[in-house]
Amino acid sequence: MSVDEPLDDTNSPSRPFADLGPVTLLAMLESIGLEPDGRLLELNSFENRVYQLGLEDQPPVIVKVYRPGRWPDAAIAEEHDFARALAAQEVPVVAPLDCQGASLHHHAGYRFAVYPRRGGHAPALDHPETLQWLGRLLGQLHNVGASDAFAHRPALDWHWMARQSRDNLLAEGWIPHHLEPAYRSVTEDLLTDIDAAFRRAASWQAIRLHGDFHPGNILWTDAGPHLVDLDDCLSGPAIQDLWMMLSGERAERTGQLSELLVGYEQFRDFDPRELHLLEALRTMRMMRYAAWLARRWQDPAFPAAFVWFDTPRYWEDHILALREQAAAMQEPPLCV
Structure with a gap:
């Protein structure tokens, strides 16, 4: 993909997340060495799918499942590299976790990344x-x-x-x-x-x-x-x-x-x-x-x-x- 192409890929499948259910999500975490405890909460997201998943004896994590067909792997890798570069300079951004030596993972036809859970509320822009x-x-x-x-x-x-x-x-x-x-x-x-x-x-x-x-x-x-x-x-x-x-x-x-x-x-x-x-x-x-x-x-x-x-x-x-x-x-x- 060249840098002049649009963000939205019109060739994405019409039902891109049809096979994405709890069993697949839990298997995703298991595929990268994490142990889910079965707790699952879907978060508000439409372009991708984002979930909070509980882990055994660890804090919950956020799993972002990328919309199939939208980005090539190289573009997602640059997103992750940019987040890590910002975090390295103490810019407060939530960067993806490295699991088994990588931040972008593949399972059951989906690409996903895992993030630490961070709380917070919207900023008070009137201040x-x-x-x-x-x-x-x-x-x-x-x-x-x-x-x-x-x-x-x-x-x-x-x-x-x-x-x-x-x-x-x-x-x-x-x-x-x-x-x-x-x-x-x-x-x-x-x-x-x-x-x-x-x-x-x-x-x-x-x-x-x-x-x-x-x-x-x-x-x-x-x-x-x-x-x-x-x-x-x-x-x-x-x-x-x-x-x-x-x-x-x-x-x-x-x-x-x-x-x-x-x-x-x-x-x-x-x-x-x-x-x-x-x-x-x-x-x-x-x-x-x-x-x-x-x-x-x-x-x-x-x-x-x-x-x-x-x-x-x-x-x-x-x-x-x-x-x-x-x-x-x-x-x-x-x-x-």
């Missing part, structure tokens, strides 16, 4: 101290990310995140007929605006990123935060790991960004030209999310969990949200 702490964490993470490069992970590219997402939805008939003209119009304008934003940002530095740095992937404890789920790690601009911490009105987002950068710039300089990308990246994520749901719709877990997706109301709301983004894309970038 300036929390934002500064997360900024420091990201500054450290990006210093490690800039020290090497991915060879098998994708690079952030708006063409596949936005244009390809749009084209796939249209080609596969997901947009209700009466809404298709509105969807075509707003997305065509947005693609033009996204292209212009990347041109204004000029030659930003591509570094290794977490890639999906949202509050659900940050576990907070009394000792501070730690990060989980590097499944979407990729190369791209630093702002990709910052923008999902920002919400609310413009004044609120400006204040949040300022606090993040207070912490971030204690470890690493931030290129303000990347602020031209902020709303473009938000728009790209919205477009890609809709395409991701469509792409995974044959997986039985998706219709059960996202019952609202395949309805005209969803697409009406989606188009409205994209129009709001079109207005946001016309505003000047945030100032810090």
